[in-house]
Structures are given as C-alpha cells and as structure tokens.
Amino acid sequence: xxxxxxxxxxxxxxxxxxxxxxxxxxxxxxxxxxxxxxxxxxxxxxxxxxxxxxxxxxxxxxxxxxxxxxxxxxxxxxxxxxxxxxxxxxxxxxxxxxxxxxxxxxxxxxxxxxxxxxxxxxxxxxxxxxxxxxxxxxxxxxxxxxxxxxxxxxxxxx
Numbered sequence: 205x206x207x208x209x210x211x212x213x214x215x216x217x218x219x220x221x222x223x224x225x226x227x228x229x230x231x232x233x234x235x236x237x238x239x240x241x242x243x244x245x246x247x248x249x250x251x252x253x254x255x256x257x258x259x260x261x262x263x264x265x266x267x268x269x270x271x272x273x274x275x276x277x278x279x280x281x282x283x284x285x286x287x288x289x290x291x292x293x294x295x296x297x298x299x300x301x302x303x304x305x306x307x308x309x310x311x312x313x314x315x316x317x318x319x320x321x322x323x324x325x326x327x328x329x330x331x332x333x334x335x336x337x338x339x340x341x342x343x344x345x346x347x348x349x350x351x352x353x354x355x356x357x358x359x360x361x362x
Contacts, residue, residue, distance in 0.1 A: 239346065241299055244294055245274060245293040246291075247293070249289050281293065281296065299346055304341045306342070309344065320333075
C-alpha cells in the first residue's frame with residue numbers, strides 16, 4: 205500500500221507549499237483523478253493583476269509550480285492546444301463512467317476493472333446491461349452520489 209508521506213513531487217518540500225485541497229488528488233495515491241473519471245486537467249492563466257491568483261488561492265506557490273508537478277505526473281500528458289496561455293493535460297488512465305470490479309476500490313489501491321455496457325437515456329437515467337455474471341461484483345458509477353438514486357432490476361426498484 206502506498207503511504208501519503210512516500211510520495212515525492214518536484215518541489216513538494218517547498219516552504220511555500222501548503223497542504224491544499226487541490227493537491228490532495230496528486231498526493232492521495234496518485235489515482236484519485238482516475239477514480240473520479242477525470243480525463244482532462246486544464247490549467248488557467250495566472251491572473252495576478254486582478255488579484256485573482258487561483259494558484260495561490262488553492263495553496264500553490266504559483267502556476268509554474270503546478271505545471272512542473274503535472275509535467276512530472278506519469279499518467280498525465282500535455283495536449284497541444286496551440287495556446288501557451290491555457291495548458292491542458294490528458295489523463296490516460298481515467299476510468300469509464302460505469303465499470304465493474306471484483307472488490308471495492310479506494311484512493312490508495314487500484315483494482316482491475318471490466319467495462320460495462322450502458323446507455324445514458326437522459327441526464328438522470330442510465331440503462332446498464334450486465335450479462336454473464338457468474339460471481340458477485342461491484343458496480344462502480346463515477347458520478348457524484350445522490351441519496352435519491354434508485355437501482356432497478358428488470359424494471360423493479362431494489
């Protein structure tokens with residue numbers, strides 16, 4: 205198991221670096237973005253003139269620090285957007301919206317997964333087709349939890 209203190213990033217010993225909520229996905233086992241189904245990370249401009257420096261507001265020393273960190277994150281690669289003002293990274297390891305695992309996942313351990321056939325019928329309704337299941341499995345849905353979710357089996361609520 206990966207311990208949070210074992211993770212090393214360029215400059216993470218910097219006195220100017222606070223433990224910000226923005227940085228936790230990169231520190232928490234490196235797989236947080238995958239589990240949240242995040243395919244792209246977009247780094248905006250540094251807006252010092254308007255006193256709206258998003259990087260400092262999120263506990264980072266500056267934009268350069270974040271770009272250096274993302275450049276050294278093995279599962280992220282820069283996308284050529286033709287602009288130097290906005291930088292985009294693609295997460296090659298992101299998980300699909302719906303998938304199955306043989307055991308529960310956590311932010312500290314990736315579990316091998318299988319893709320699941322599904323259709324998004326509306327913004328709130330998905331049809332998931334699970335065939336040939338011969339053992340118990342965990343169905344993972346990479347979306348924000350809502351207590352009003354209802355799971356149906358053959359049209360009947362469970």
